[in-house]
Amino acid sequence: MRVGRGVAAAATVLALGLGAAACNDDVSSAPASASSSSSATPGGVGAAASGTSASGGTVSTRCHTADLKADVQLQPDHPGSAMVMLTNKSPRTCTVHGYLGYGGLQADNSPVITGSSRVAHPGKPVEVSLKPGVSAFSGLKWTSCDKADPTCKVLAGITITPPDETTQLTANLLGVDAKPVLQLTVSHAGFTVGSLQPVSQGVVFTS
Template sequence: MRVGKAVAVAVGTLALALGAVACNDDVPSTSSANPPGSRAPAAAPPAGAPAGAAPAASRSAVAGAASSRSVAPAAGGSAEPVSSTRCHTGELKADVQLQPDFPGTAMVMLTNKGTRTCTVYGYLGYGGLLADNSPVTLGTSRVAHPGPPVEATLKPGTTAFSGLKWASCDKGDVSCHVLAGVTITPPDETTQLTANVLDANGKPLEQLTVSAAGFTVGSLQPSNQGVIFAS
């Protein structure tokens, strides 16, 4: 009888043990790499990367943000901010007014004909037009006259000024340029405009003879004071 009770106790102990194992199988394991509620570890920088270097994904995101702020290059390849105030060729008109007191000289007037305020700074470029409207290249020499260039802010309808001089020549000389027109390239622009060349009376000039040496060009100024080449 005592043997029977011992067997019964042993059987009962074994049943309890099996029940405990079954209950443990229902408990989620805590040995996984990322238990619920935890964050995955940050990606380690590649071998050889300097201390503090951002992971490649972070650097790509920063580079993308930076590129979205870049601006397209302007004509000629240089980058120009979208907010640039530089005057463009199509916004300008030019008059070349000959000076009767100083033969071979002119005052050049560059006027903003557009609707926005813009700026010019530097020197004008020059070319010539023959009677058939074909272009001719002229030599130019820049001179800081009456001084270095001064930035001119041009509201619509206002003007910047520059001096111009040249030596006349005999039309029969093969090196003489007989011009029916003058083209001007504004600073930092790549396109030209055709100037109105006016004689001493303010009337259009039909011909201008310019020697092989070409033009001597003064700097652009916000005022006409002193821009004429008086000697």
């Protein structure tokens, strides 16, 4: 009987030892699981931040052709020269920057192709913010010609393409008396086009 009690006690001690070892194995596995979970979290946050950034955008404030009207005012002291006034007729503020494109019209409104060259006159183009009713300015010059010359372009009107636009508007072509000009002769060289500026000072070609 004494021997039986000793064996029983030894068995009890052995069982307790095994139970303690099992508990230690469970605890040691817990940090590995937590570590795996935390390493996945930054990846999820990063993806969300990238998506938010990609969804951002800017709205263009460029003036479109439909926003604008143009007046081409011949200059009394400089034949073959005009001041061009590009005015925002829309209810929103918009911007223009660069050079205007030019074409001609015949009396029946059919297009006339005219050559043109750009000159940084009176300086490089300036981005101009146009509030409703406000104008940007540029210079325009050409050489008149004899209508009998087959290379002479006889224009009944002028079309203008605003910067970065693909559609045209018909300008008001005004004489030195501010009355409409019904005919303009332009040599085969076409127009020399100045840069758009926020003020009219200096934009007229004087030579």
